[in-house]
Amino acid sequence: MLNAEEKQLIEQAVRHYEHPRAACLEALKIVQERRGWVSDDDVRDVADALAMSPAEVDSLATFYSLIFRRPVGRxxxxxxxxxxxxxxxxxxxxxxxxxxxxxxxxxxxxxxxxxxxxxxxxxxxxxxxxxxxxxxxxxxxxxxxxxxxxxxxxxxxxx
Ligand code: FES
The missing domain is CATH 3.40.30.10 (Glutaredoxin)
Structure with missing residues (x-):
């Protein structure tokens, strides 16, 4: 589950765009900065927050090599x-x-x-x-x- 801070930051990011989905990469970065990587649950939560499908969020997350879909070191x-x-x-x-x-x-x-x-x-x-x-x-x-x-x-x- 996204925590209150993450939800608030993602909502702020969404306000900068005409369409919520345009904030997808930013939302993934917000999650990753706080959790170190982006899990399948995180992908689902970001998708819910942006009214996207998990598959759409996952394909974007996988495309960007700076979004980590597996746990990483410090x-x-x-x-x-x-x-x-x-x-x-x-x-x-x-x-x-x-x-x-x-x-x-x-x-x-x-x-x-x-x-x-x-x-x-x-x-x-x-x-x-x-x-x-x-x-x-x-x-x-x-x-x-x-x-x-x-x-x-x-x-x-x-x-
Ligand atoms: S080829 Fe451009 S930084 Fe390595």
Whole structure:
């Protein structure tokens, strides 16, 4: 069930649009920001709130790689696998992160700290290879930069 705060925020979002369904992505983000991911129940609740079918909400949620349909770790690492980053060392970057964390793409570390996911172009092609952690963009990645970032985020608590 959506809580009172989530309902209120979604209602506020809906007011900005002519049609409630236009606020769907915003509503999903509101839920995800508070729960970490979007469950099937959440999809149904958002659909009810926006007078949409769960299937419509689910297809939108699945389309956007920044909406998580499965539980994720405290920190989400999105590694860009589009063309510029691919050329500039995507495979090396993913392999290094995987070795450091002991997980592959799509997996979460046993301690629940990190989830590693691929993502399409982050719009930072001039800084390839690039990745995003918890919404922060990091480019010009090297093994040393990644090691430092992992240490920094491991010590960082989610707000
Ligand atoms: S291709 Fe990776 S940021 Fe654009």
């Amino acid at each position: 920190h989400v690492i999105l590694v860009c696998d589009s063309v510029s980053c691919w050329i500039m060392g995507y495979e090396r970057i993913v392999q290094h992160i995987s070795e450091r964390l002991g997980v592959g793409l799509g997996e979460t570390t046993p301690d629940g700290e990190f989830t590693l996911l691929p993502v399409v172009c982050l719009g930072a092609c001039d800084r390839a290879p690039a990745m995003m952690i918890d919404g922060d963009l990091h480019g010009d990645l090297t093994e040393e930069v990644i090691d430092q970032l992992l240490v920094t985020y491991r010590g960082k608590k989610m707000e």
